[in-house]
Amino acid sequence: MQDNRPCVLQGGRGTGKTTVLRGLSYQGLYALHKKSIVDFDQEKYIGIYFRADTNHVRTFIGGGLNDEIWKNIFAHYFNLIISWEILQFIDWHRKESLSDDILSPYNCKLIGKALLIENNCDNFDLLIESVESAMYDFQSTINDIAKDSKRHKSTLLGYPISIITERAIELSQFKDKMFSILIDEYENLENYQQQSLNSFLKHSTDFYTVKIGVGELGWRVKYTFNNEELLNDPADYVLINIEKEFAESTHFNEFAKNVCQQRIKDLIPDSEEYSIDSVLPSLKMEAEALLLDIKHNSLLNKLNDIPQAYRDKIEHLSDLYKFFIIYWAKTHDTNIINTIQDYANNTRSWDTRYDNYKYDMLFKIRKGRGMGGIQKYYAGWDTFIKLANGNIRYLMELVYRSYEKHLMDDKNILAPIDYRLQTLATQEVGKKNLQELEGLWKNGAQLTKLLLGFGRIFNVLVTSDSKVAPEINQFVIKGTIPEQTNEILSAAVMNLAFIRIQGNKLDDSTSTRDYMYSIHPIFAPYFVFGYRKKRKMEISEYEFTNLINNPKEAIKEILSKKNIQINEINEIPEQLSLFEFYYD
Numbered sequence: 405m406q407d408n409r410p411c412v413l414q415g416g417r418g419t420g421k422t423t424v425l426r427g428l429s430y431q432g433l434y435a436l437h438k439k440s441i442v443d444f445d446q447e448k449y450i451g452i453y454f455r456a457d458t459n460h461v462r463t464f465i466g467g468g469l470n471d472e473i474w475k476n477i478f479a480h481y482f483n484l485i486i487s488w489e490i491l492q493f494i495d496w497h498r499k500e501s502l503s504d505d506i507l508s509p510y511n512c513k514l515i516g517k518a519l520l521i522e523n524n525c526d527n528f529d530l531l532i533e534s535v536e537s538a539m540y541d542f543q544s545t546i547n548d549i550a551k552d553s554k555r556h557k558s559t560l561l562g563y564p565i566s567i568i569t570e571r572a573i574e575l576s577q578f579k580d581k582m583f584s585i586l587i588d589e590y591e592n593l594e595n596y597q598q599q600s601l602n603s604f605l606k607h608s609t610d611f612y613t614v615k616i617g618v619g620e621l622g623w624r625v626k627y628t629f630n631n632e633e634l635l636n637d638p639a640d641y642v643l644i645n646i647e648k649e650f651a652e653s654t655h656f657n658e659f660a661k662n663v664c665q666q667r668i669k670d671l672i673p674d675s676e677e678y679s680i681d682s683v684l685p686s687l688k689m690e691a692e693a694l695l696l697d698i699k700h701n702s703l704l705n706k707l708n709d710i711p712q713a714y715r716d717k718i719e720h721l722s723d724l725y726k727f728f729i730i731y732w733a734k735t736h737d738t739n740i741i742n743t744i745q746d747y748a749n750n751t752r753s754w755d756t757r758y759d760n761y762k763y764d765m766l767f768k769i770r771k772g773r774g775m776g777g778i779q780k781y782y783a784g785w786d787t788f789i790k791l792a793n794g795n796i797r798y799l800m801e802l803v804y805r806s807y808e809k810h811l812m813d814d815k816n817i818l819a820p821i822d823y824r825l826q827t828l829a830t831q832e833v834g835k836k837n838l839q840e841l842e843g844l845w846k847n848g849a850q851l852t853k854l855l856l857g858f859g860r861i862f863n864v865l866v867t868s869d870s871k872v873a874p875e876i877n878q879f880v881i882k883g884t885i886p887e888q889t890n891e892i893l894s895a896a897v898m899n900l901a902f903i904r905i906q907g908n909k910l911d912d913s914t915s916t917r918d919y920m921y922s923i924h925p926i927f928a929p930y931f932v933f934g935y936r937k938k939r940k941m942e943i944s945e946y947e948f949t950n951l952i953n954n955p956k957e958a959i960k961e962i963l964s965k966k967n968i969q970i971n972e973i974n975e976i977p978e979q980l981s982l983f984e985f986y987y988d
Contacts, residue, residue: 415646418797421617425586429453441500456592471596479561511571518564569611583612591622603628621894650794686784693724696769735871764874771867782929783826805829834930844899857951859931875938878922
């Protein structure tokens with residue numbers, strides 16, 4: 405991010421895009437340098453932050469004007485805003501440094517003319533005052549501009565910014581530096597506005613570069629004023645996908661640990677050692693099975709009905725492994741004795757099979773409404789990292805909720821947080837974010853219904869006693885996807901209901917890569933299914949939309965393909981009773 409190449413920082417809400425961009429602004433860097441102007445001046449880049457505020461950018465639409473006219477009006481607005489921010493920086497630096505060169509009268513007049521300011525701006529103070537006045541005049545008369553656009557004067561997009569950055573870099577205090585125009589929340593821009601700022605990025609100069617923060621799928625238009633001129637990575641910019649970068653490395657773990665530990669350490673005496681790993685302990689699968697009371701499971705108790713000689717063959721195994729052997733016999737229509745003998749004869753292949761299935765087995769120990777309490781544990785720092793999926797906001801929610809329950813239970817802040825409390829915290833975070841979905845998009849209720857539908861499907865699949873492949877928690881829509889469905893999918897990804905994964909295999913009919921989708925892992929504890937990216941199922945576009953229009957029928961139809969019994973579909977987990985109306 406700190407070089408002269410344009411850059412696009414992509415990620416969902418809470419992944420830290422705004423934190424990064426604000427950190428790169430001159431205000432952020434000054435704070436990072438502990439407000440030392442000497443240290444700040446060692447930086448090679450001067451960050452100018454601009455947030456695409458929805459309330460502002462949406463004033464540049466409608467009013468009987470077409471996009472071509474609005475492009476010119478928006479260009480002038482953007483030029484004014486960025487120019488004023490740059491002048492604000494120059495003024496701020498002058499006051500901090502006390503020994504700065506100032507813009508010459510000629511340069512001040514030149515900048516004023518480039519911005520179509522009628523006042524005679526022959527000194528810096530008058531220039532900054534005139535630009536500020538012009539900016540507020542423009543904002544207060546935007547509705548009148550829409551009524552009579554022919555009277556409105558407009559400036560060429562980027563031209564005043566090019567002049568002001570060039571003249572600023574000539575000042576001795578900014579020699580060999582470069583401006584970075586930091587544009588945040590790019591997804592809020594209208595399509596024609598994205599097209600305009602794409603052109604601004606494409607034609608950045610030697611005096612400034614452009615850094616963009618945008619939500620996944622929020623960059624809808626990737627061409628410039630020339631519709632045939634597409635922006636390409638890496639020719640025109642560098643794309644950084646935060647979630648992908650974090651997912652494919654240990655960076656998120658390290659970053660998140662630093663953020664969380666630093667905040668919690670402020671509450672702990674300096675003499676005390678603190679590690680978030682030890683406070684949020686993980687739970688091994690065999691130990692979790694014991695917490696889930698596997699010893700009293702009716703399936704495991706079937707061992708009491710077979711001869712002691714066969715029980716002895718598996719006596720050394722964990723209860724979870726024994727449970728798996730009996731489960732395998734049940735789902736493959738064979739008796740337990742023959743299955744145990746097969747284990748004894750082919751132990752190595754059974755060990756491999758168990759490794760593939762043991763996580764899945766945890767969901768089958770306690771299930772259904774009649775089984776109270778926790779049906780699957782979600783605990784440990786490593787688990788929280790996976791549930792957050794590169795989203796620092798989600799991770800901090802998980803840690804906060806866990807500590808809230810821990811401290812309300814009168815426990816020491818340094819003591820390990822109980823597995824049960826951690827799990828309840830993860831369920832609360834999932835429920836909270838599910839309830840907030842409806843307000844995040846114009847058709848947010850559709851996203852809520854989809855999440856409720858797929859969450860239930862994945863829960864039934866993982867808890868079912870039918871012969872089903874383990875850990876199915878992804879889906880792919882086969883066939884042509886209509887524009888309306890694509891819009892829903894995009895909104896689901898942008899608002900973190902779903903995550904999108906590029907498939908590995910080429911589709912024979914289209915020669916393009918399929919996209920797979922899964923529910924964001926943060927919701928896994930609430931619906932009770934596995935967060936690990938494993939196996940996918942195929943659904944039709946009709947089945948997808950039917951989860952919105954007729955969820956009960958759609959859920960049954962999708963699960964019937966997996967030979968799921970109707971009674972398994974009806975037994976919803978206790979915590980889903982809030983949404984029972986959706987499933988009935």
